[in-house]
Amino acid sequence: MEEFIQSKFNYWIYVLLMMLGLWGMIAKNNLIKKLIGMSIFQTAIILFYVSVAVKSEESTIPILPHHGHDYSFKYAEKHAKHADHDHDDHHGHEKDPHHKEEKHGAHGASGHGGVAHPKIPKPDNFANPLPHVLMLTAIVVGVAILGLALAISQKIYRHYGTLEEDELLKKVRAEDNG
Amino acid sequence: MIFSFDLLVLLFLIPSAIIALQLRNLVAASMVFGIYSFLMCLLWAEMGAVDVAFTEAAVGAGVSAVFMIATVYQTTRKSSD
Amino acid sequence: MKVLTGIVVTFVGLLLLYGVSDPEDFPAWGDPHSPANASPISQYFIQKTIRDSEVPNMVTAVLADYRGYDTMFETVVVFVAGIAIFGVIRSYEQEDVELQVSRRRPDVIPKRTVRLLIPIIQIFALYVLAHGHSSPGGGFQGGVIMGASFIMIALVWDLETALKRFSEKLAIACAGIGILIYAAFGLVPMFYGDEFLNYGILYKVLPATDSREMARYYAMLGVEVGVMFTVTSVMYLIYALLATRGRMKGGL
Numbered sequence: 001m002e003e004f005i006q007s008k009f010n011y012w013i014y015v016l017l018m019m020l021g022l023w024g025m026i027a028k029n030n031l032i033k034k035l036i037g038m039s040i041f042q043t044a045i046i047l048f049y050v051s052v053a054v055k056s057e058e059s060t061i062p063i064l065p066h067h068g069h070d071y072s073f074k075y076a077e078k079h080a081k082h083a084d085h086d087h088d089d090h091h092g093h094e095k096d097p098h099h100k101e102e103k104h105g106a107h108g109a110s111g112h113g114g115v116a117h118p119k120i121p122k123p124d125n126f127a128n129p130l131p132h133v134l135m136l137t138a139i140v141v142g143v144a145i146l147g148l149a150l151a152i153s154q155k156i157y158r159h160y161g162t163l164e165e166d167e168l169l170k171k172v173r174a175e176d177n178g
Numbered sequence: 179m180i181f182s183f184d185l186l187v188l189l190f191l192i193p194s195a196i197i198a199l200q201l202r203n204l205v206a207a208s209m210v211f212g213i214y215s216f217l218m219c220l221l222w223a224e225m226g227a228v229d230v231a232f233t234e235a236a237v238g239a240g241v242s243a244v245f246m247i248a249t250v251y252q253t254t255r256k257s258s259d
Numbered sequence: 260m261k262v263l264t265g266i267v268v269t270f271v272g273l274l275l276l277y278g279v280s281d282p283e284d285f286p287a288w289g290d291p292h293s294p295a296n297a298s299p300i301s302q303y304f305i306q307k308t309i310r311d312s313e314v315p316n317m318v319t320a321v322l323a324d325y326r327g328y329d330t331m332f333e334t335v336v337v338f339v340a341g342i343a344i345f346g347v348i349r350s351y352e353q354e355d356v357e358l359q360v361s362r363r364r365p366d367v368i369p370k371r372t373v374r375l376l377i378p379i380i381q382i383f384a385l386y387v388l389a390h391g392h393s394s395p396g397g398g399f400q401g402g403v404i405m406g407a408s409f410i411m412i413a414l415v416w417d418l419e420t421a422l423k424r425f426s427e428k429l430a431i432a433c434a435g436i437g438i439l440i441y442a443a444f445g446l447v448p449m450f451y452g453d454e455f456l457n458y459g460i461l462y463k464v465l466p467a468t469d470s471r472e473m474a475r476y477y478a479m480l481g482v483e484v485g486v487m488f489t490v491t492s493v494m495y496l497i498y499a500l501l502a503t504r505g506r507m508k509g510g511l
Contacts, residue, residue, distance in 0.1 A: 006181065009185070010184065010188070013188045013191075013192070016192060017191065017192065017195060020192070020195050020196065020199070021195070024199040028199065028259065029257070029258055029259050030204070030257035030258065030259065032204050032207070032246070032249070032250065032253075032257065033199060033207070033257060033259075035246075036198050036199060036207060036208075036211050036246075037199060039211065039242070040195050040198070040199075040211075040214065043214070043215070043218050043234075043238075046218075046230070046234075047218060047221065047222070050222050050225055050227045050230055051225060053225075053226075053227065054225050054226060059226065060226065061226050061227075061228050062226070063228070127225075127226040127227070132227050132229055132230050135227070135230050136229060136230060136233055139230070139233050139234055139237055139238075140233070140237070143237050143241060143242055146242055146245065146246075147245055150245055150246065150248075150249040151249075153249065153253065154249055154252055154253060157252075157253040157254070162254075163253055163254055163257070164257075164258050
């Protein structure tokens with residue numbers, strides 16, 4: 001039971017947030033409150049997707065560490081060739097002692113040194129990058145839509161003088177009939 | 179993926195969403211919406227989605243709240259419910 | 260109305276809760292073998308990004324290279340939203356009653372502080388753009404930060420000062436130029452015989468690249484520059500239009 005709650009309580013809270021946003025979009029009278037409800041709904045959905053991409057506690061962010069040098073073939077080639085003199089910056093980051101140590105250590109060990117066999121990133125160690133990409137697009141599109149909705153509500157205010165939905169309905173019907 | 183931290187932030191998110199929807203003063207509602215946005219960003223950064231958290235921090239608090247306040251300034255500041 | 264909505268929302272919420280709590284079908288939170296996490300595409304992205312393009316940030320690589328079409332059309336959506344807001348709300352009526360309200364001298368503290376901060380913010384925006392390959396960041400984030408720096412000028416002084424530095428026509432032109440840069444990086448490979456948005460063949464064109472991987476690396480950077488142009492100008496334009504109700508005078 002404890003296990004079940006621990007594995008699912010997150011999703012219950014996301015559903016609660018989504019429903020709060022949905023209720024705000026439908027039940028509130030003011031147009032700006034409806035937009036706040038829409039944004040709450042959108043961010044709750046993005047939270048849902050991002051939490052699907054989480055792996056277990058040992059996994060880390062989807063960026064390869066040490067600027068990817070441990071995993072890259074080109075870096076390994078380049079540093080196997082220039083084994084004797086100090087290398088030029090590959091990406092401009094090798095100033096810290098950690099990298100120099102690694103390189104000299106590997107030199108000592110194998111003679112023509114460098115990282116000879118780059119590792120392959122293990123999928124279990126990194127968070128899933130695909131939902132992050134989709135949600136980046138979603139956030140940007142969400143802000144564009146928010147801007148457009150706010151512009152339209154300004155126009156409505158200029159024309160009808162109010163932002164409350166019931167008064168707006170009355171005025172629109174009066175305009176249609178009269 | 180720290181269990182107790184997630185629970186704590188999620189338990190802060192729900193009241194801030196409710197308050198953003200219930201406040202009558204629209205400027206205050208936009209500010210609480212900014213708070214909601216920042217809490218979301220914190221949650222995503224803890225879950226390992228750093229790019230998404232960066233974008234939400236820049237967009238949600240930097241730009242979205244400013245747009246709302248600019249609109250509220252040009253229209254009415256009070257809401258009836 | 261509120262009661263009815265409450266009932267409907269509760270019903271939908273209970274349905275979703277039932278769907279989410281299913282112990283067999285819906286994977287637990289943080290499960291590394293759930294269908295989303297164990298799918299072959301995600302594993303391909305994690306394992307092969309560094310080999311295909313030498314970019315350590317997997318999210319930027321997927322965004323700008325593997326799913327470059329999505330990003331291009333997302334930039335188009337942002338552009339269209341900016342133009343749509345322009346079309347909805349821009350008005351050219353001549354009322355100068357409210358002009359006097361906005362002519363105020365800014366206070367000392369915001370003026371002095373912001374004058375020091377804005378160059379730093381813009382350099383940080385360019386840093387975020389350029390380091391999108393190995394740390395969180397990229398075109399969107401850099402563009403929003405840069406746009407926010409222009410909005411700050413408009414907030415502390417008034418909008419005319421900001422418009423003198425970044426006029427409306429230049430903003431609309433920059434928004435279009437961003438998309439053209441992105442599409443150019445897509446079209447040039449077609450002249451060399453490869454497909455649209457397949458950056459590998461650009462090693463023949465770009466200076467100082469000798470391999471397909473580095474061509475992809477630099478083309479991703481170029482594409483993010485295009486995205487940054489569009490996002491900066493559109494954020495600034497939306498603010499300028501919303502804060503002044505379309506007249507580009509007065510405002511916050």
